[in-house]
Amino acid sequence: MTKQLPPLFRDKMMDLLGEEEFEQFLASYDQARSFGLRVNTGKIAKADFLDKSPFVLEPVPWASEGFYYEEGERPGKHPYYHAGLYYIQEPSAMAPAELLQVQPGDKVLDLCAAPGGKSTQIAAKLQGEGVLVVNDNHSDRVKALVKNLEIFGVRNAVVLNERPERMLNVFQSYFDKILIDAPCSGEGMFRKEEDMMLQWERHTVQEFAGMQRELLGQAAQMLAPGGTIVYSTCTFSPEENEAQIAEFLDRHPAFEVVPIERFESGRPDFLREPWCEEDYSTRSREAVAGTARLWPHRLRGEGHYVAVLRKAGDAGAEAGAGAAVNAVAGRDAGLKASAKRDAGLRAGADADFVSASGAGPRSGRDALRGKGRAGTDSRVSLEPLQAFEDELLRSEPFADLRLVCYGEHAYASPASLPELHGLKVVRPGWYIGALHRGRFEPSHALAMGLRMLEAKRALSLDLSDERALRYLKGETLEVAESEIIRDPEVTKAAKGYCLVCIDGHPVGWGKWLDGMLKNEYPPGWRWT
Numbered sequence: 025m026t027k028q029l030p031p032l033f034r035d036k037m038m039d040l041l042g043e044e045e046f047e048q049f050l051a052s053y054d055q056a057r058s059f060g061l062r063v064n065t066g067k068i069a070k071a072d073f074l075d076k077s078p079f080v081l082e083p084v085p086w087a088s089e090g091f092y093y094e095e096g097e098r099p100g101k102h103p104y105y106h107a108g109l110y111y112i113q114e115p116s117a118m119a120p121a122e123l124l125q126v127q128p129g130d131k132v133l134d135l136c137a138a139p140g141g142k143s144t145q146i147a148a149k150l151q152g153e154g155v156l157v158v159n160d161n162h163s164d165r166v167k168a169l170v171k172n173l174e175i176f177g178v179r180n181a182v183v184l185n186e187r188p189e190r191m192l193n194v195f196q197s198y199f200d201k202i203l204i205d206a207p208c209s210g211e212g213m214f215r216k217e218e219d220m221m222l223q224w225e226r227h228t229v230q231e232f233a234g235m236q237r238e239l240l241g242q243a244a245q246m247l248a249p250g251g252t253i254v255y256s257t258c259t260f261s262p263e264e265n266e267a268q269i270a271e272f273l274d275r276h277p278a279f280e281v282v283p284i285e286r287f288e289s290g291r292p293d294f295l296r297e298p299w300c301e302e303d304y305s306t307r308s309r310e311a312v313a314g315t316a317r318l319w320p321h322r323l324r325g326e327g328h329y330v331a332v333l334r335k336a337g338d339a340g341a342e343a344g345a346g347a348a349v350n351a352v353a354g355r356d357a358g359l360k361a362s363a364k365r366d367a368g369l370r371a372g373a374d375a376d377f378v379s380a381s382g383a384g385p386r387s388g389r390d391a392l393r394g395k396g397r398a399g400t401d402s403r404v405s406l407e408p409l410q411a412f413e414d415e416l417l418r419s420e421p422f423a424d425l426r427l428v429c430y431g432e433h434a435y436a437s438p439a440s441l442p443e444l445h446g447l448k449v450v451r452p453g454w455y456i457g458a459l460h461r462g463r464f465e466p467s468h469a470l471a472m473g474l475r476m477l478e479a480k481r482a483l484s485l486d487l488s489d490e491r492a493l494r495y496l497k498g499e500t501l502e503v504a505e506s507e508i509i510r511d512p513e514v515t516k517a518a519k520g521y522c523l524v525c526i527d528g529h530p531v532g533w534g535k536w537l538d539g540m541l542k543n544e545y546p547p548g549w550r551w552t
């Protein structure tokens with residue numbers, strides 16, 4: 025494979041690394057790559073997953089929920105994948121979100137998020153508490169992002185399809201933590217995706233450097249005092265890495281680098297002609313030594329670069345800097361309800377694609393449960409949704425969220441979110457379902473975000489039950505009434521919607537009637 029590397033790239037790496045290290049670097053292209061998956065601790069405790077994992081797993085040292093699996097395994101072809109129990113992710117790519125040190129309750133922005141690898145990692149760390157805003161400016165890639173968040177069962181995420189400069193007014197100094205997993209020339213992915221080599225040219229590095237500079241400046245404006253930005257790329261070029269950070273520090277004196285100790289350090293010595301400017305301040309030049317390089321010849325993963333940047337601010341927000349960034353915190357608890365907030369109902373906008381073209385949803389006064397129904401300005405009655413909740417849901421999964429209707433579509437949105445005036449909103453929150461002609465049709469996202477115990481009617485198929493795969497293929501199933509799990513005190517009838525689970529993990533809806541389960545698994549998600 026070394027022969028296929030673009031000659032200009034080889035020459036540049038030789039110049040940067042020097043002959044001896046360059047040989048080691050080059051040799052890595054002929055070595056086997058590593059494969060990784062990350063457990064969704066928003067759905068299952070890590071220990072429980074390891075108990076039932078069908079794969080041989082080995083921990084990724086820098087990611088609390090990350091594991092290597094062996095080449096030849098096919099984790100994407102397993103019912104647990106459809107249950108959202110893990111995400112398949114290249115091991116080095118697990119480092120940036122880990123270094124962001126997300127805590128439940130944080131307000132987090134994933135600025136370049138599609139297809140959502142790192143968004144799902146952040147979501148698991150939030151454990152359903154706080155706000156996750158994910159954005160990507162590419163409309164097709166956003167679809168994969170939405171799907172990955174849904175399969176992961178994320179309840180507190182908002183999905184935008186925006187140019188970051190349009191987000192500045194709404195989110196000025198709003199976020200505690202921001203991840204910029206920047207678009208880049210992808211040199212670190214040459215071994216994993218050989219096509220990347222064909223696209224690589226010297227000028228692409230310069231183009232990406234321009235975009236990265238803008239993204240860093242925009243993120244700085246959306247970050248609260250005391251907040252943290254993690255900047256990452258999957259490329260080696262210093263123009264996109266150390267030079268970005270040095271220039272950013274020179275322009276933003278309120279920021280400093282929080283040193284990362286776990287990996288090889290960033291390279292101030294790469295800040296030289298002909299690759300980079302040379303006139304950075306001493307502070308900035310020295311600071312890039314605290315950023316990190318993940319080299320494929322030094323660890324089991326592909327090439328990445330990561331920098332952790334802290335904005336000056338109040339002491340509370342700054343606590344945990346420094347050493348804390350090197351700790352790997354594992355949290356295996358399930359989704360937890362955060363402090364009760366006012367669940368004000370908003371209703372009214374009429375677009376199917378949820379795009380706040382100035383107006384946005386209108387506010388009503390009342391909450392759905394126990395405090396009334398839609399506000400007087402609503403054109404959509406929420407009664408069918410309430411009836412569904414009464415019939416099917418044991419918990420109050422929307423209690424801490426704000427119900428929002430866009431046309432017929434109901435979402436549960438993080439309550440503390442600012443108004444998203446004028447932004448292209450793909451998902452204003454957890455998609456609950458459609459209110460149509462006096463009926464409520466629960467969404468697949470609702471099923472994926474629930475726990476089996478939250479449903480008053482459920483069916484749990486064993487992994488070994490041939491009906492588990494048949495369900496995922498979209499087939500109608502024979503299901504005896506006695507198999508429908510329900511509390512006779514609460515739900516006497518087996519008839520109607522039922523949360524279908526595999527080994528106790530929700531995979532979708534079915535409708536039971538007279539010994540048959542009508543399959544509600546969405547066609548686009550089916551096992552093929």
Ligand SMILES: C[S@@+](CC[C@H](N)C(=O)[O-])C[C@H]1O[C@@H](n2cnc3c(N)ncnc32)[C@H](O)[C@@H]1O
Pocket residue numbers: 135136137138139140141142143159160161162165186187188205206207208235239
């Ligand atoms: C490296 S990929 C992100 C991968 C993602 N973080 C993950 O872990 O799955 C970079 C993404 O940035 C998006 N992008 C490029 N320019 C952007 C911009 N100006 N604003 C927002 N997103 C952008 C691309 O569409 C692409 O999906």
